[in-house]
Amino acid sequence: MYPPIEPYLTGKLKVSDIHELYYEISGNKDGTPVVFLHGGPGGGTDPQDRSFFNPDKYKIILFDQRGSGKSTPSASLEDNTTWDLVKDIEVLREKLGVEKWHGSTLSLxxxxxxxxxxxxxxxxxxxxxxxxxxxxxxxxxxxxxxxxxxxxxxxxxxxxxxxxxxxxxxxxxxxxxxxxxxxxxxxxFMKDGQLLEKQSIDKIRHIPTVVVQGRYDVVCPATTAHALKKAFPELTLHIVPDAGHSAREPGTSKLLVEATDKFADL
Structure with a gap:
């Protein structure tokens, strides 16, 4: 992963009568815009998330989803669905004047x-x-x-x-x-298998896609990545043999950084 960096811009974005989102920008002001989608839902962003991207090539945009991290009100479930989050990403894109961007999605x-x-x-x-x-x-x-x-x-x-x-x-x-x-x-907030349906995949089939999956991921098991690969054979699938779910395990973070480096040169 890349060395730690600090954001050069932070802000709050009101996306509804209730919710206000925290966002930040780091890296190269003139670089390729990339938005990082944190886990959970509800996990919030972490400063380490910036380090998946080459700061010389990317304009790195992180934001805390509704109710998460520094966004307010904390832990609110009202008006908090998958489709609200999708709309928020678009509102943020327009707020920052970004024409298009790359997306990363990325207990005992x-x-x-x-x-x-x-x-x-x-x-x-x-x-x-x-x-x-x-x-x-x-x-x-x-x-x-x-x-x-x-x-x-x-x-x-x-x-x-x-x-x-x-x-x-x-x-x-x-x-x-x-x-x-x-x-x-x-x-x-979706029907079972909705994202794997042909009409869903066809909307993104033209986008270069890399999936990095831990072999021993018990949170989101590898079978889900294989199902996506079957429906979307054009994507590149990496199975990390010595990793679980976390994006910060060494083998996983290495491949994620390699992917973002590759996308930066497209």
């Missing part, structure tokens, strides 16, 4: 189940949904920390204690868990 078992009564464990997403939206703040935060710790722990092939500490932060855990669960319980 007992602690995960502990907040959930045994009789509710047949549907963990639904059970967590109830607790993450409880009127009792202590219940919400306890569930949010358990949910977030589970994902932090399962995101890498080898558990990284330092990475898991993010889940101890009340604000981060609350936003990450509530928003991610909100999307899960609503099936991403």
């Amino acid at each position: 078992a007992e602690e995960y189940v502990a907040p959930i009564p045994e009789e509710e464990r047949h549907d963990m997403i639904l059970a967590y949904h109830a607790q993450l939206n409880s009127v009792d703040e202590e219940t919400r935060i306890r569930a949010a920390k358990a949910w977030s710790k589970w994902e932090m722990a399962t995101s890498r092939l080898y558990v990284d204690p330092a990475y898991i500490t993010r889940a101890a932060d009340d604000d981060f855990a609350n936003a990450f868990a509530r928003i991610e669960n909100h999307y899960f319980i609503n099936s991403g």
Whole structure:
């Protein structure tokens, strides 16, 4: 990955009566515009996300999605769907005067189940949904920390204690868990298999696409990447043999940087 850099511009963008998004720009002011879409949903951006891109070639745009990171109101689920986020990306593009840009998209078992009564464990997403939206703040935060710790722990092939500490932060855990669960319980606001349908793939088939997938990813299993490759054979698929879900595992980050370097020269 590239060395750490600081943004030369930060700002807030009002996208609805409720939501205001944090955004930042770093790298080359005259470079190829690239927007980084953070994980979760609900995870927010991290300064390390800038380092996937060559700062001499890219105008690097990061933003926190609705309810995430520095965007406000934190952890809000109101007017927070996949399609709201899609519209926000377009509003941000227009705000920054970008004609077009490249896009990058880019937890421990007992602690995960502990907040959930045994009789509710047949549907963990639904059970967590109830607790993450409880009127009792202590219940919400306890569930949010358990949910977030589970994902932090399962995101890498080898558990990284330092990475898991993010889940101890009340604000981060609350936003990450509530928003991610909100999307899960609503099936991403899409019908099953919608993104793999021919009419969906045909809209992007002409765009050079690289998918970097960890072989041992238990958050978004490799079968999903293979299904996409089958529907979209023109894409380049890399399976990283010694990686899980996190984009910051060495093999994965190396291939992501190689991909952004390649795109910079298109």
